[in-house]
Amino acid sequence: MLFARVGASHPRYQNPRAEVPWMLPSVYDPKAWESTLYQDWEARGAFRPEARPGGRPFTIVIPPPNVTGRLHIGHALDNTLQDVLIRWRRLKGDAALWVPGTDHAGIATQAVVERRLQARGQSRHTLGRAEFVKQVWAWKDEYEAAICDQIRRLGWSVDWSRLRFTMDPGLSRAVTAVFVEYYRQGLVYRGERIVNWCPSCQTAISDIEVEHEEEPGTLYHVRYPLQGGGEVVIATVRPETMLGDTAVAVHPDDPRYAGLVGKMALLPLTGREIPIIADAHVEPEFGTGALKVTPGHDADDFAIGQRHNLPAITVIGFDAKMTEAAGAYAGLDRFAARERVVADLQAQGHLVKAEPYTVAVGRCERCNTVIEPLISLQWFVRVRPLVEPVLAAVRSSSLRVVPERFVRIFEQGLENEHDWCVSRQLWWGHQIPAYYCEACHEVTVAEEPPAACAHCGATSLLRDPDVLDTWFSSALWPFSTLGWPDQSEDMARHYPTDVLVTGYDILFKWAMKMAWSGIRFTGKNPFHTILLHGLVRDHQGRKMSKSLGNGVDPIEVVDRYGADALRFALVTGVAPGNDSRFTWERVEGAQRFGNKLWNAARFVLGAEDEASQPQPGDPTLEDRWIRSRLHACIEDVDRALAAFEIGDAARSVHDFVWSEFCDWYIEAVKPRLYGRIPGGAEAVATLREVLSAICRMLHPIMPFISDAIWRQLAGEGSTVMLADWPAAGARDPGAEADFSRIMDVVSAIRTLRAEQGVAPAARVRAVVENSGALPEGAEGLVRELARAESVESGHPQGAWASAVTGSGITVYVAVSAADADAARRRLEKDLQSAAAELERVRSRLDNANFVGKAAPEVVARERQRQDDLAATVAGLRIQLERLG
């Protein structure tokens, strides 16, 4: 037997009567099923699109997790959403392909490996580049394996035969091809520009990798004397950079400084002469309206410098220490230099004032080091021309962003994009395919190392040592994973992909770049929809982080509750695009739901043996009702999934299973199954039909338990994973209305029993006020569900307890030793609420505006309500009188 049917009994399990004849434990044990099922799915080839021959392709590429470490709870959400879509489409008959893979994550991975080396007293420099890269590959192998294992544990149905890594030979070829093509088209260039330099990571990073934080700082006002007398006062938060000033700028229209433009100022501390220039960038309102210009250490100043042909002086080096150009300050750390400069300015009388000021400090997102803007020779991608077609795609909705509010954010991100610095001074990554001639110093960019310089023919060429930004290769992921630049079958069949599922936090970093690369190199949007979700926070709403130690390991959750419980909990916690909170309570709730379904399945499977009739008869009211409700549920789940509202889909199945199938249908069907009423065979057929549909509807979200049940329902040779999605048949409004009256009456009787303190096992006499209140033949059902000895119609005399249902039906229960006070309290409560409601309805109907302006059906409904409520109130008054 493939599957163990008997799991460990639950310690709290204590119902001796539940020794089940069909051998299923009463507590669902995920461990007994999950790994076996996953292996079986894989063995069947169910993860591959080929498992659905003839199906329409449906494709998702996984956002490749970094090989720096293990998956966190955010990955668990991201990938579960993808798996839900993939499994749903597969059940719908699509040839669903989910491409798995991992990202080499340049800086991050290099940093963790370097940290490990450091712990052993080594560094990448002691190893040398080749050996170091070899060690990073070993790390990658280790963590990739761990990640793949986690993917299996979560039940994600990825196609393992298509596992990819951003530095695979094929994907690396794509990277080179794209770089070379960009170069040919003039979209990539090398230049000496001001970049964000991280002194700790020792590499340039892109704008988006810098985090801006507001911090308390100081704004210094410094007096710069003028050549020939006078002075100008500038304001700065970084006085140490004044050593590299090459101008003072004022606004061209600023009357205060109209006469100064063209004159020379004398830089304090060094006495160097710098010109006073006019530039519209200067904000006259800020500070003194005069700006010190340091092209070597400020991006804005660099731009001003270019406009005015100013020289740039680098006074801070790559090590964040002052350079020789800083004269007396050379060798000092940049922050120590700031203090010294301020002290010296003060001593020499140049400091006008220093006032507290909030400054936005840029920090490296990886290591939190304060970024130093520095001029250096780097490679850049010109993004403006790339961005235009993406804007057009978003505006025409050929590229959708869900939820829609992110469309504008996406557009603004595209519009703000500046040239992208793509070279990194690292060893781990795709080495830039640029070769420098040692003879003529010209560069050759080519897919293969050239034998000779393209410019002078010399044969001595050196390859650029830098590697590309990780996002350069991730940007190609939707097509590089499918075989591009080759004309592969997967490209033909599975590209463009369908949906990109990712967190809003990497919309700009990643999604945008994929969009432009896809359009540029394949002529198509790489996906038609970007589905965004938020962050998974801790139960207090804090971001999960290593330093807070509040992170939740998804595998720990799986170990304790099973993958289905985690998946269900994650998915029900999210509204599209919003952050969500992780709580163990939610996971427990999901676990209980799985167990509830498991036990419903035990009931259905066991019911088969007990059916009294061999031939199915006509469906009864409850059969028609549950089918109708099932169809409503299927419709709703389909609608929700199509709209990417996955939490809604989960809730819908949950509520149907628990509140309708279990609470009412299974209970309603018991008399037939136990032979007290005929019709058992039809009940069994309906039970099985509904359970089968539940398994299929739930499978995308809870793949394991749905298959565990399915296999017992349909036979072990089968798997729900490759079953067909249930069809939403026609609704039966009559059955729904009739059965809901039955539920109303049963609930009313139960309420009265509880209020009257009737012993649970005792049978009561019940009366329903008018004979039309219950559907024909429903008395037996009500008797069973409400534990009544009889259910009649009429107006009983004497001391009966009564209650009014939401639908206005009055229900009476006879009690042997009536608790008159309790009965009176109930009546008064019902009377009070009915009278209040009647008053509201009356005043509404008395309002000529309402009657005149509201929709006619609304008015008609209110009139009907008025009549019903009036009758109810009158009836209750009579009841109260009878009670005395």
Added chain:
RNA sequence: GGGCGAAUAGCUCAGCGGUAGAGCGCCUGCUUUACACGCAGGAUGUCGGGGGUUCGAACCCCUCUUCGCCCACCA
């Protein structure tokens, strides 16, 4: 400087124009031939404040407050 999100029961969240909901927690009962990871019943809300639109607002508009994000050449 611009933009976005959140604010509903003790907690986590649905609801987004027509009588305030769920789960958890809480209270009362209960071995009830699927399930005590359960069943039945119950209590609990100035739907952040203030204006407006509407016959009617938790829901639409304006405004304010609090919390959290993102973007921007924010000396």
